[in-house]
Amino acid sequence: MNKQYKDHNQYIRYLNEYHIILGINPMKPDVIIIGAGVSGTSASIKMAQEGLKVVLIDRGLPIGSKNLSGGVLWGNDLAEILPNWMDDAPIERFIINKKVGFLSERDATVFDFHFDSWKEKPYPGVSILRASFDDWLAKQAQEAGVAVLSGITVDELVFEDGKVVGVKQGNEELRAPITIIAEGVNPRLLLKHNLTYRKEETRYDYPDMMIGLKEVIQLDKSVLEERFLLEDNAGVAGEFILGNMNDSEVLAGGFFYTNKESLSIGVIVHLDSLSSEDRSYEVIEQFKKHPYIKRLLKDGISIEYGAKMVPEFGIKKMPDFYGDGYMVIGDAAGFVFSNGLVIQGMNYGIKSGILAAETAKEAITKSNFSSSTLSLYHKKLKKSYILKDFEKFKNVKKMTKNKRLFKTYPNAINDGFRNYLTENGEPKEHLIRYMLKSFRSSGAGIFTLIKDGLGARHL
Ligand SMILES: Cc1cc2nc3c(=O)[nH]c(=O)nc-3n(C[C@H](O)[C@H](O)[C@H](O)COP(=O)(O)OP(=O)(O)OC[C@H]3O[C@@H](n4cnc5c(N)ncnc54)[C@H](O)[C@@H]3O)c2cc1C
Structure with missing residues (x-):
């Protein structure tokens, strides 16, 4: 952000004053990104670092207010753009202890992994709270020179000769040679413009969707550390197959992650396993009542509650990742890995954003924004762990949808x-x-x- 602007709101006022979002655009952005989740913001930082003019638009005000994860951010992809992020970011705890378990109605068999080396940087996984993390990441984008517009919902993409040439809100257009779609799991724009195999009427195509419910339970720091046997800033990640829903056919997993002074706890439910009588919020309540879990929550106060969909498309049902003038990253592309015991989407989102940013840089250098140039993004995805993982685990649903795994x-x-x-x-x-x-x-x-x-x- 230009140093003369004291805060984000003042900067937005400046952008509005100069009609950047009215199409009279003194900045002439090279790239517009829709969505300032971890994917879109990471892409924006990389492109700004490469000298591109980037506008990042998000409907949330403040940034991050619409976003939700468990959440443990696994891996170190952010270091590619922010080498010191583990020192600077609002990290809650580094994960040193992982529990993986099977819960029956009253009992729990839990495998307890404690890896001492996980306390060394770079940490393999850190717990974060998205509202503060996304806000911090957006500030890094502003400092890198990205124009971040919050509180603005993009209504549609602008097409010219079949190519995406910008975005529209109401009657106002903002144009750029490249648009990156990072709108998350509910891809309204991809659906609206038929850029995905799904159709508007099957928007929540149940076989490909899960719903995640999450609560943050505040606990006194000393109680939390004593209860979870934590020292320094170490933390625990627990993931469970829920076999304790005996009276229903619901297939669900549960998780908890320790934060500094709270516990994130939640469930991920296969939507197609919910009958009309089942209520997803009852699943999290049942999880919280399990004897193994209940004692961990004692005297805690619920301070946050949220729900969000999780894509489970698998490689065969992902949308096209690029076309003339656009690329799709993060959850919008279906990049969430889940095998019943692990859920990871943020690392895939960040990495896909960086790869799309590299592609955008090459396209701008060549002044060619056609789908054939942007197909480089697909090649990069294939070379990276992203499509290698989804290809290798393409049949994971055979197991994660296997009722016996849960029942x-x-x-x-x-x-x-x-x-x-x-x-x-x-x-x-x-x-x-x-x-x-x-x-x-x-x-x-x-x-x-x-x-x-x-x-x-x-x-
Ligand atoms: C309960 C739960 C637990 C999870 N736990 C984990 C975990 O522990 N670890 C992990 O790695 N992943 C986890 N995930 C998955 C993870 O949250 C997602 O993969 C990740 O948030 C994807 O980031 P994204 O940037 O692609 O999308 P999002 O974070 O969803 O961001 C999309 C952004 O686009 C904006 N937007 C959408 N439409 C528009 C529009 N038209 N105009 C302007 N802005 C728009 C939204 O406001 C939002 O900010 C979890 C998910 C859930 C639901």
Whole structure:
């Protein structure tokens, strides 16, 4: 941001005064980005660093107010554009302890991973709260020279000769040779202009969508650290398969992540498993009431609650990532990786934003914004971990949509271990016998186990 402007609002007033959003555009941006989530803002920073003139537009006021994640930001992609982000960003805690578990109605079998090396920088994962994190990231964009316009909803894309040449709000247009669509999981613009396989009427195409519900529970810092055995700024990430919804067919996972003085807790529910009688908010309530979870929330105060969709398109149903004059990044492109125990979207969003930014730089240098030039973005996605991951895990839904993963195995695993570990005065058996017995009595015979065991290779 130009140093003469004291704050963001003053800067926006300046932009409005000079009619940047009225089409009388003294800046003549090279690129317009729709959406200042982690994807769009990362793209904007990279392009500004490359010397491009960038306008970043978001409907949220302030930036980040519409955004929601669990959330742990995994990986270090941001270092490509902000090398010191781990020192400067509003990080809550670095994750050192990961718990992965299966919950049955009353029991929990939890694998507890504690990696001491995870406390060294660069941290593999950090817990963040999106409102403060996105606001900080937007400020980095402003400092890099990006014009950030908040509180503005783009109504439609502007086309000329079949090419995207800008954006429109009401009757006002802003034009640029390249537009980057980073509008998130609910891609109204892609749907409106038929730039995705989905149709407006099947906007929430249930087989490809999950809903995430999240609550932030405030806890006294010392209570939190004692309860989760945390030192310094270390944190815990817990992810669970919820097998405790016995009376419904809901397929869901649960998570909790420690922040500095609060706990983020939530569930991710496969939308197509919700019947008309099920209520998604009941799933999070049930998760919070589970005996393993309940004690972690004791005396906590709920300070935030939100819900947001999570795309689960898989590589076969992602939209085209580029066309004449535009590219699609982040959730809008379907870049969320989920295998029932892990949910990652922010790192994919940041990386896709950086790759789109590199492509934009090349296109501007060549003065060619055609889809053939922008196809470089697709090539970069293929070379990066993004499309490699989605290609490798293209059949993950065979397992994550397998009802037995939620309805049979959590109960069987808990029963098997409980019987093995309970001393009841009877002759002991080998663990394998207890497990096979409990799997059989849960309805999974040996052939089913072999079949699902093979299916687990997709995870
Ligand atoms: C409950 C839950 C838990 C999650 N946990 C994790 C986690 O722990 N780790 C992880 O990596 N990921 C997690 N995710 C996924 C992660 O939140 C997303 O992948 C990530 O937010 C995608 O970023 P994005 O920038 O693509 O989209 P978003 O963050 O959704 O940003 C899109 C932006 O576009 C703006 N916008 C939309 N339409 C318009 C318009 N027409 N005009 C102007 N602005 C517009 C919105 O205001 C918004 O700011 C979770 C998701 C949920 C729901």
